[in-house]
Amino acid sequence: xxxxxxxxxxxxxxxxxxxxxxxxxSQSVLSDSKTDNYLAWFQQKPGxxxxxxxxxxxxxxxxxxxxxxxxGSGTDFTLTISNLQAEDVAxxxxxxxxxxxxxxxxxxxxxxx
Amino acid sequence: ExxxxxxxxxxxQPGGSLRLSCxxxxxxxxxxxxxxxxxxxxxxxxxxxxIKQDGSEKLYVDSVKGRFTISRDNAKNSLYLQLNSLRVExxxxxxCVGGAxxxxxxxxxxxLVTVSS
Numbered sequence: 694x695x696x697x698x699x700x701x702x703x704x705x706x707x708x709x710x711x712x713x714x715x716x717x718x719s720q721s722v723l724s725d726s727k728t729d730n731y732l733a734w735f736q737q738k739p740g741x742x743x744x745x746x747x748x749x750x751x752x753x754x755x756x757x758x759x760x761x762x763x764x765g766s767g768t769d770f771t772l773t774i775s776n777l778q779a780e781d782v783a784x785x786x787x788x789x790x791x792x793x794x795x796x797x798x799x800x801x802x803x804x805x806x
Numbered sequence: 807e808x809x810x811x812x813x814x815x816x817x818x819q820p821g822g823s824l825r826l827s828c829x830x831x832x833x834x835x836x837x838x839x840x841x842x843x844x845x846x847x848x849x850x851x852x853x854x855x856x857i858k859q860d861g862s863e864k865l866y867v868d869s870v871k872g873r874f875t876i877s878r879d880n881a882k883n884s885l886y887l888q889l890n891s892l893r894v895e896x897x898x899x900x901x902c903v904g905g906a907x908x909x910x911x912x913x914x915x916x917x918l919v920t921v922s923s
Binding site (some may be wrong): 742 | 841850851853854856865866867868903905907908909910911913914915916
């Protein structure tokens with residue numbers, strides 16, 4: 694199974710500043726065609742189901758603000774939230790959609806400093 | 807608007823069974839792979855199973871293989887999860903999730919399964 698490791702477990706960022714979340718996979722999630730890294734990011738607010746933010750490393754889901762961006766390749770990936778807003782307080786999960794079983798990172802809690 | 811509505815959760819004793827259902831609307835159900843994902847109280851996300859559009863392919867995480875069965879009825883736009891031999895550690899909110907390919911685009915609100923004596 695591909696193990697997904699997120700860091701940090703939590704972080705506090707001032708409004709308007711940048712939050713950076715890291716995710717490392719235990720093996721490459723690069724597609725066989727070598728064109729996509731199958732890594733997604735989700736946002737989960739209290740009492741709500743997760744919401745897909747980004748898939749294939751950097752493609753934003755429809756309606757997701759452009760202050761959310763994803764990057765990375767191979768085994769190392771990053772979610773960046775630029776200009777943090779109050780509504781961005783949530784737990785963020787990375788997930789590989791390359792191989793079964795699909796696996797998630799342990800989550801990163803983002804709070805306002 | 808895409809809607810996924812789970813039902814069938816509840817309190818069950820260890821060793822018991824439940825059948826979860828998910829009613830889908832607002833999209834072409836038979837075009838999507840469908841999944842079940844769960845979240846234990848205060849914990850992270852665990853993917854459980856996926857089923858292909860026509861039901862011909864099913865994959866499971868090892869922890870539920872042989873105990874849980876995913877199925878679908880495209881005529882009824884419905885997804886199911888049969889849970890057998892339930893354990894205390896199966897206590898969680900169970901989410902129905904759909905997407906193109908293996909992308910987890912659309913999530914239901916979840917249904918709570920509590921396994922306790």
